[in-house]
Amino acid sequence: MLSKKEVKDIQSLGHKKERDVQHRFVAEGPKIVGELAQEVPEKIEKIYALESWAAQHEHLKKWTHIVNEFELQRLSHSKTPNQVIAVLQQWPQAAPVLKAEFCLYLDAIQDPGNLGTILRIADWFGIKYVVCTIGCADVYNPKVVQASMSSIARVRVYYDDDLSWIKKQILPIYAATLDGDSTFSKPHTGILIIGNESKGVRDELLKLATQKITIARRGEAESLNAAVATGILLAQLLT
């Protein structure tokens, strides 16, 4: 039986303010919880799972608390809760020190689904660091965790509150814009800036760019979704 306090604490993790205070976050569903348990076992605090899931995950027993469907629904941030919810401790975010990596820099990506999808893309292309301006969604938002499909455990996210980190970087900086060059070299090292869903990359960051790049357009859509554009540009820059 879950205590009222326990339910309330977990529900409250839907709010950034509470996440910041508790320094915890939630992950939902068998795929993501399974992968997080493998990637960052030391961060798992507790797992709330249906008996059927728990029976198949004996090795996670020490964290697992069995709940019924009704309790799972109360804990969940999703309309259709899926077998298991984990509560994890957040990990420290250190400013990445770049040598010859390729790194993503996100300027106010507000939609949690976009941020999570971008982390998944970064992970696909072997990018280890994603740096966000303060206007970006919170990486521990349940929707970000969900959309990242557990890539959140492999890609390190750092918030560059005052742009001081980006201003110190010496790698080539590419900015994704609608009026950039659609042909560019494949540098395999550098920083790609992706701008806000409606406003694009802010002027202050555009000024830091070595090159503005874009995706060749053959049709009439005015723009592409920010995550889609990230995927296409990374494929072009890195493969």
Add this chain to the structure above:
Amino acid sequence: MLSKKEVKDIQSLGHKKERDVQHRFVAEGPKIVGELAQEVPEKIEKIYALESWAAQHEHLKKWTHIVNEFELQRLSHSKTPNQVIAVLQQWPQAAPVLKAEFCLYLDAIQDPGNLGTILRIADWFGIKYVVCTIGCADVYNPKVVQASMSSIARVRVYYDDDLSWIKKQILPIYAATLDGDSTFSKPHTGILIIGNESKGVRDELLKLATQKITIARRGEAESLNAAVATGILLAQLLT
């Protein structure tokens, strides 16, 4: 003042069954309504808008019914209604006759956001036809319309209920899979099959494929979002 019946009719357009009966759909927000009014004016039946929006769109006056914020909220399928909602007639879906085009074929893309985003991508790359299997989301779902960012007015969508359309095609057929070739030629003509978000392309369709293709992976994510994968592959095939 809106009648109860009018409100109910419009609200009911959130359901596919009702959309099929009424043969109508809704579009929300100034950007999408503005573009649909430009692209398919003959399909607009009625526009419900705040006075401020109506004042700036005098040329749409004959369709516009002014509502207050409370009424707009009642009509909207979105949590945060945005100035204007239009009701439009659906248009007929004819089976595309391909000559030397490039065409997308979607196998059970269930998420409306993904389907809308894919229509936007198709429109960006100048693709005129998107063919869907019956397991795909409904193109007139409000979330599809929203995510398409009005590309729904430019890209023709056809539902190939029993796969009979695809079986008759003679263009090269590329199927996106996780185990395909990551290098392939740029054909500028053909059909690209994108599979269901979790199951991929069904066997029956894989058998029709001329070539299975994939996106080179450098990192650890198991897969990419279906819309992101569509964008990357189209960029590689067409630009």
